[in-house]
Amino acid sequence: MDHSKTFHINPVTDDNWRQAAKDLPEKITINGKEYKTKSLSENTKKLVMIYMSDTQIFRQFKELMALAELGLSAVNSEIEESIKNNPPTN
Numbered sequence: 001m002d003h004s005k006t007f008h009i010n011p012v013t014d015d016n017w018r019q020a021a022k023d024l025p026e027k028i029t030i031n032g033k034e035y036k037t038k039s040l041s042e043n044t045k046k047l048v049m050i051y052m053s054d055t056q057i058f059r060q061f062k063e064l065m066a067l068a069e070l071g072l073s074a075v076n077s078e079i080e081e082s083i084k085n086n087p088p089t090n
Contacts, residue, residue: 014046021045028052 024037024045
C-alpha cells in the first residue's frame with residue numbers, strides 16, 4: 001500500500017523529527033529486517049524515528065495495562081475476601 005499520498009508528518013514537528021533522526025544508530029532493525037541508516041532518505045529517517053517513538057509508547061502502554069490488570073485482580077481478591085469475612089445481611 002502506497003502511503004506517500006496519505007501519510008503526512010506534522011509540519012510543526014517536522015524539524016524536530018529531522019533533528020532527532022541524526023541520532024539514529026548506524027543500523028536499525030524493523031520487523032526483523034536490518035537497514036543501514038546512511039542508506040535511508042531523510043524522510044525515511046524521520047519516519048523511522050516516529051516508528052521507534054510509537055513502538056516505545058506502545059510498549060509502555062502494554063506495561064501499564066499489565067499493571068492495571070494486576071491491580072484489578074488484587075482489588076477483586078480483596079472484595080472476595082471481604083465478602084467471605086463479612087457476609088451480607090438481609
